[in-house]
Amino acid sequence: MRRVFNKAVPAPHVAGRQTAASDVSVPARAAAASSEIALQPGSSTTDAFRTIAGGLVGLIAAQQSAVLNRDPTGVHQMRIALRQTRVAITIFADLAHGPEAERLKRELKWLTGRLGPARDLHLMDLRLQDTGAVGSAAFRKRVAADRASAFDTASRTVANKRFGKLLGDLRAWIEAGDWAQTSKDVPDSAKTFAKRALTHRAGRLIKKLDGLDELDDEQRHQVRIAAKKLYYATGFFESLFDGPKAGKRLAKFRKHLKKLLDALGALNDTVVQRELASRPANRSRQPKADAAAARELAAADDAITRKQMKAAVKAAAKLADDRLFGD
Incomplete structure (x- = not known):
């Protein structure tokens, strides 16, 4: 049985577009495949962490184009994948821990925080539209302006080299396996x-x-x-x-x-x-x-x-x- 966490949202631009600022390229097929994460029967704990964490990094990368283009669904999906990645590192803390794990969790939290206002203000803007005549026109206009500014911040964040470095560091850390600690408390x-x-x-x-x-x-x-x-x-x-x-x-x-x-x-x-x-x-x-x-x-x-x-x-x-x- 295959477990689908979250379907990757198609980006408004051509998938696989190279982003100079972040040096991250996500081919269309790779992005689609990354939305399916399944563990094989009999998997070891180490292999399970690699599969889960690696797949989640793919989910984050798959939303870059959508966030660059200020797509609300893309922002939401990337935030979910970011939170899931932090949770995965925490769940497997007995296996994968150390200074690098903690640093990566801090970077994931930073990125999640940069996207948060866009999501919150988008929901607020939708609610004001649904409720109709609540507040003055100027009040609603300021909410819309705050929303636009927050999406600009989100877009700049994923165009930043820090975003690309985070994805690269996560992939390298997961693949290297230096995090695998020998412990009697971690069943195979x-x-x-x-x-x-x-x-x-x-x-x-x-x-x-x-x-x-x-x-x-x-x-x-x-x-x-x-x-x-x-x-x-x-x-x-x-x-x-x-x-x-x-x-x-x-x-x-x-x-x-x-x-x-x-x-x-x-x-x-x-x-x-x-x-x-x-x-x-x-x-x-x-x-x-x-x-x-x-x-x-x-x-x-x-x-x-x-x-x-x-x-x-x-x-x-x-x-x-x-x-x-x-x-």
């Missing part, structure tokens, strides 16, 4: 490693979900991060558990986890957009009117919060009832 079998890692993280998440509806925004955000890491990790190893019993359990667990993430993601979006709405209002020549617009959006958020919190609590209960491997 990828399936054994995966079951242990997933069971541990699932148990920790379920404990954090206790009293979910009583958490504040930041605490809930931390739960969302933990859930997202687990969701990515289950995706990495899904092809190893394709038997009728284990495969069904994993698929069911991932379904509940996805519903939890959808609800927590919607809750997080309301928090982010509330903050974003206050920024152009503070710069407005009509501060009272645009502050009122920000409050109007916040009032709409209250209804969303109630609905999504109910969905999150329901998904959390199902995760607790349907354990990952039935243990």
Whole structure:
């Protein structure tokens, strides 16, 4: 069974275009192939890490042209691949650790941060379009201008030599295998490693979900991060558990986890957009009117919060009832 993480978004320009600033070229076929990452039955833990991490670097590279051309979907897909790569290095930390691993994680976090405002402001701009006459024309214009500026930043970032160096360093580090540490704590079998890692993280998440509806925004955000890491990790190893019993359990667990993430993601979006709405209002020549617009959006958020919190609590209960491997 092949596991598809995220389909590479076709770039607006011809695939395979050489970008001078970053010295990264992604042939069309290579970009398409990189969107499929599967582990072979009987894979070793070392081979599993190489396959997963190498495939994810391909996913990052495949979105470069789209981000250069300020495509919102490309920005979103690259951010997902960047986060997945950091999670992969973290999941395999007992095997792949050291100063270079930590440096690469910092660089991945830097790049993710450079793309973040574009995604957040794009969603904010879409919401303002959906809600119609919220805020003055000047207020909506400033949000659109902030969005455009954020996409310019994202485009410049992937044209920067630092981006190309990061991809090159990641590939070299993965292929060299100098990160492979000899440790009694790392089983040779990828399936054994995966079951242990997933069971541990699932148990920790379920404990954090206790009293979910009583958490504040930041605490809930931390739960969302933990859930997202687990969701990515289950995706990495899904092809190893394709038997009728284990495969069904994993698929069911991932379904509940996805519903939890959808609800927590919607809750997080309301928090982010509330903050974003206050920024152009503070710069407005009509501060009272645009502050009122920000409050109007916040009032709409209250209804969303109630609905999504109910969905999150329901998904959390199902995760607790349907354990990952039935243990």
